[in-house]
Amino acid sequence: MEITHRRLNRIDILIISGRMQAVESSELQAQLNRLFAEGRYRIVLDLAHLEYVNSPGLRVLIEARKRAREWKLSEFDRGDVRIVNLPPRIKEVFDLTGFTSLFHIYDDMVDAVGSF
Amino acid sequence: MIHESTLEVPARLEALASISNFVVDAARGAGLDEHAVWEVQLAVDEAVTNAIVHGYHEHELRGTLSISIAQEDGKFVVSLRDQGAPFDPSRVPEPDLVSPLEQRKTGGLGLFLMRKLMDDITFEREANVNVLRMTKRLPPSGLRYIALSGRIDASAAPTVQRTVHHAMKSGGRWIVVDMAQVTFLSSSGLRALLMLNREMQKSRGDLRLCSLQPHVAEVFHLTGFDQIFPLYSSRHEAAASFPQA
Numbered sequence: 001m002e003i004t005h006r007r008l009n010r011i012d013i014l015i016i017s018g019r020m021q022a023v024e025s026s027e028l029q030a031q032l033n034r035l036f037a038e039g040r041y042r043i044v045l046d047l048a049h050l051e052y053v054n055s056p057g058l059r060v061l062i063e064a065r066k067r068a069r070e071w072k073l074s075e076f077d078r079g080d081v082r083i084v085n086l087p088p089r090i091k092e093v094f095d096l097t098g099f100t101s102l103f104h105i106y107d108d109m110v111d112a113v114g115s116f
Numbered sequence: 117m118i119h120e121s122t123l124e125v126p127a128r129l130e131a132l133a134s135i136s137n138f139v140v141d142a143a144r145g146a147g148l149d150e151h152a153v154w155e156v157q158l159a160v161d162e163a164v165t166n167a168i169v170h171g172y173h174e175h176e177l178r179g180t181l182s183i184s185i186a187q188e189d190g191k192f193v194v195s196l197r198d199q200g201a202p203f204d205p206s207r208v209p210e211p212d213l214v215s216p217l218e219q220r221k222t223g224g225l226g227l228f229l230m231r232k233l234m235d236d237i238t239f240e241r242e243a244n245v246n247v248l249r250m251t252k253r254l255p256p257s258g259l260r261y262i263a264l265s266g267r268i269d270a271s272a273a274p275t276v277q278r279t280v281h282h283a284m285k286s287g288g289r290w291i292v293v294d295m296a297q298v299t300f301l302s303s304s305g306l307r308a309l310l311m312l313n314r315e316m317q318k319s320r321g322d323l324r325l326c327s328l329q330p331h332v333a334e335v336f337h338l339t340g341f342d343q344i345f346p347l348y349s350s351r352h353e354a355a356a357s358f359p360q361a
Contacts, residue, residue, distance in 0.1 A: 019136075021129075021133065021136070021161060021165070022129040022132055022165050022168075022169070023130060023132065052154075052157075052158075054161050054162055054165070054226075054229070055162055055165070055222070055225040055229060056165060058222070058225065059222045062217070062220060062222055063222075065217060066217060066218065069217065069218075089154060093158070093229075096229065096232055097211070097213060097225055097228070098212075098213030098214055102216075102217050102220065
């Protein structure tokens with residue numbers, strides 16, 4: 001697995017590629033925690049090249065979103081972890097585990113970034 | 117039993133990638149399609165992760181795991197043996213698939229996925245060893261996939277016929293026709309498929325259709341041909357509908 005980080009003004013994009021099993025999930029968690037520690041809570045995860053994920057990875061995603069949502073400047077300006085480009089296999093895991101409805105998922109990076 | 121192979125690794129999360137590779141190679145070699153291979157990989161990954169985290173790490177235990185692969189009675193069988201703490205599946209909570217984000221619990225997802233993705237799983241404790249057996253039915257031999265595309269009308273019918281005949285000659289007995297790229301189906305196209313279906317059944321095989329675009333599926337519903345041709349939403353589902361090997 002590889003994580004590429006792109007920093008925009010208000011938003012951080014993490015581009016995750018390859019296979020995410022338990023060990024790699026911890027790496028993602030560490031990277032997200034670093035962003036939170038810097039006060040960066042508006043995050044877009046680009047999963048276009050994520051080939052594989054299982055429940056440890058899903059747990060990291062859900063905990064990250066919970067944490068990001070707790071940060072808010074106002075009722076209308078809160079942190080979030082949003083997802084763009086969900087490949088079919090990953091979507092299948094999301095569907096099986098009831099994750100699809102837990103995230104804002106976009107097909108286009110511009111939409112995902114613009115949603116904040 | 118045709119053959120069995122075993123991989124033994126230290127009970128550490130770093131071993132997951134090599135376990136995956138081992139299982140994926142074996143599953144492909146056994147003739148599972150790519151979707152089924154992925155399902156097996158995911159189920160095994162969940163099982164091994166659980167065994168390492170809950171069986172070893174949480175109890176500060178160290179040890180090894182063994183993963184055995186066998187083919188028996190038309191099934192692909194993965195057996196996982198660990199010497200971690202005794203595991204009782206009845207104590208794992210049902211997964212929470214519906215609560216809103218703030219209240220969502222994430223326990224039990226691994227076991228849930230294993231049950232969803234495999235055809236059967238059993239847990240046993242033999243002496244000091246947890247034995248988990250997961251099975252996946254193998255596709256019948258003679259399974260073939262054919263993908264059609266574009267307009268299936270009178271002029272395309274002979275091509276469809278040739279393609280299916282070719283698959284039959286090469287030993288194909290159970291044929292899945294993937295219609296995902298088919299944009300139009302005329303009555304001639306429909307008739308060609310029906311004739312081929314009869315022909316397959318006469319030679320004690322069968323032909324199934326999958327992944328139809330909605331307006332193509334509509335042709336089947338309107339004409340009542342969906343009574344003759346059950347329609348499947350994916351290759352995988354269509355393949356699973358054949359009598360198993």
